Amino acid sequence: MEKNNQKNNQNYYDIAIVGAGPAGATFAKLLAEQKPDLKIVLLHDHQPERQKPCGGLLSPDAQKKLAEHQITLPKEILADPQIFAVRTVDLKQNLDCTYQRHYLNMDRYAFDEWLISLIPNKTTIMRQRYIKVIREDNDFILTLSSGQVLRSHYLVAADGAGSSIRRTFFPEKKTNNYTAIQQWFKRKDFDRAEFYCVFDPETSDSYSWFFNKNEYIVYGGAFPKQNSRELFEAQKSKFAKQMNYDLSDLVRTEACQVVFPRKFNEFFLGKENIFLLGEAAGLISASSFEGISYAIDSAEKLANAFAKVPIHSKPMKYYQNAMRKMKIKLWLKMHKRNILCQPFLRRLIMKSKITAINLKE
Numbered sequence: 001m002e003k004n005n006q007k008n009n010q011n012y013y014d015i016a017i018v019g020a021g022p023a024g025a026t027f028a029k030l031l032a033e034q035k036p037d038l039k040i041v042l043l044h045d046h047q048p049e050r051q052k053p054c055g056g057l058l059s060p061d062a063q064k065k066l067a068e069h070q071i072t073l074p075k076e077i078l079a080d081p082q083i084f085a086v087r088t089v090d091l092k093q094n095l096d097c098t099y100q101r102h103y104l105n106m107d108r109y110a111f112d113e114w115l116i117s118l119i120p121n122k123t124t125i126m127r128q129r130y131i132k133v134i135r136e137d138n139d140f141i142l143t144l145s146s147g148q149v150l151r152s153h154y155l156v157a158a159d160g161a162g163s164s165i166r167r168t169f170f171p172e173k174k175t176n177n178y179t180a181i182q183q184w185f186k187r188k189d190f191d192r193a194e195f196y197c198v199f200d201p202e203t204s205d206s207y208s209w210f211f212n213k214n215e216y217i218v219y220g221g222a223f224p225k226q227n228s229r230e231l232f233e234a235q236k237s238k239f240a241k242q243m244n245y246d247l248s249d250l251v252r253t254e255a256c257q258v259v260f261p262r263k264f265n266e267f268f269l270g271k272e273n274i275f276l277l278g279e280a281a282g283l284i285s286a287s288s289f290e291g292i293s294y295a296i297d298s299a300e301k302l303a304n305a306f307a308k309v310p311i312h313s314k315p316m317k318y319y320q321n322a323m324r325k326m327k328i329k330l331w332l333k334m335h336k337r338n339i340l341c342q343p344f345l346r347r348l349i350m351k352s353k354i355t356a357i358n359l360k361e
């Protein structure tokens, strides 16, 4: 009786989704389409002045996911210029190779807002952070930044790297996180529009990136948390000097955590009625930091789990089974990363010029 009263309460939801990046927004869309009877709330705190640091490159895998859902991308989401190749450089070993690539160069904030706009109207969307969550009688009580209190039966954590839901309910399920730093500079030379993937073992055991985005050029990378800013500055200066770029006209600096998975058990999908999606679940490529496709794909698999399994039985088992292949793929990416970030092996690969393209003078 009391449970029924709670369900009739306007602040009661079957599912609360925290986060509206590619994972949360896609899940909200697909679930509302497949299960229109469910009461869903989506919480997020996107703000134009506090955008998620991101390269905004949409990989072929992510494009394929959108294609499978017959979704096309409005041209307003695209950024200038589009790219056909990425130049890979090793600053220490003086290696330089260009490889054909098929990414779409996008405005990441516009992409996230557009994904949210595809969510059916009956889903409640709140631009608010949750600040506290507790479990009560197999439900969750979420306190929002406005003080409003919501209750939900299922909790979906799509709150990205450093997920506070993961830390609250599964503190033992840690991920290896790096600090991602990006700086935006005024783009002066519009004839020179290169995209770089940068290796420099002296400053990071990961890789960095440099790209053009509309009226900006951006240098970014992932660094061990300790001394991340110093390492970033040292690497950026080295890159600017060696590649002859003027990176003096700084517009803004941004930083966030990024998951840099090292062990298979960092991929964690949740338990009972708490589900983790996208980067909150650790689903990101260790070799390229490509995470949008995994966010969309995990969202699709969880929506299918809810659609295929009666709501009060156990969608978790279905979700875990459906995610096996992706976890293995991401585990293989860890090994790819170990090869690419090993200076000797990288030298062999780049010197061989296998799959590299010849640039005409």
Ligand SMILES: Cc1cc2nc3c(=O)[nH]c(=O)nc-3n(C[C@H](O)[C@H](O)[C@H](O)COP(=O)(O)OP(=O)(O)OC[C@H]3O[C@@H](n4cnc5c(N)ncnc54)[C@H](O)[C@@H]3O)c2cc1C
Pocket (backbone or CB within 6 Å): 018, 019, 020, 021, 022, 023, 024, 043, 044, 045, 046, 052, 053, 054, 055, 056, 057, 058, 059, 062, 128, 129, 130, 131, 158, 159, 160, 161, 164, 180, 181, 182, 220, 256, 257, 258, 277, 278, 279, 280, 283, 284, 289, 290, 291, 292, 293, 295
């Ligand atoms: C610097 C950088 C560059 C990258 N470049 C690329 C790239 O070019 N291509 C690519 O495919 N991947 C890239 N990635 C990875 C990619 O950005 C992520 O893997 C992807 O965004 C994960 O999607 P997500 O939906 O899981 O989480 P996110 O996109 O991180 O979304 C998290 C959501 O949670 C919300 N949130 C968090 N806390 C709360 C709270 N307390 N209350 C309410 N809402 C909350 C946020 O508002 C946001 O909506 C990059 C990552 C970094 C750090």
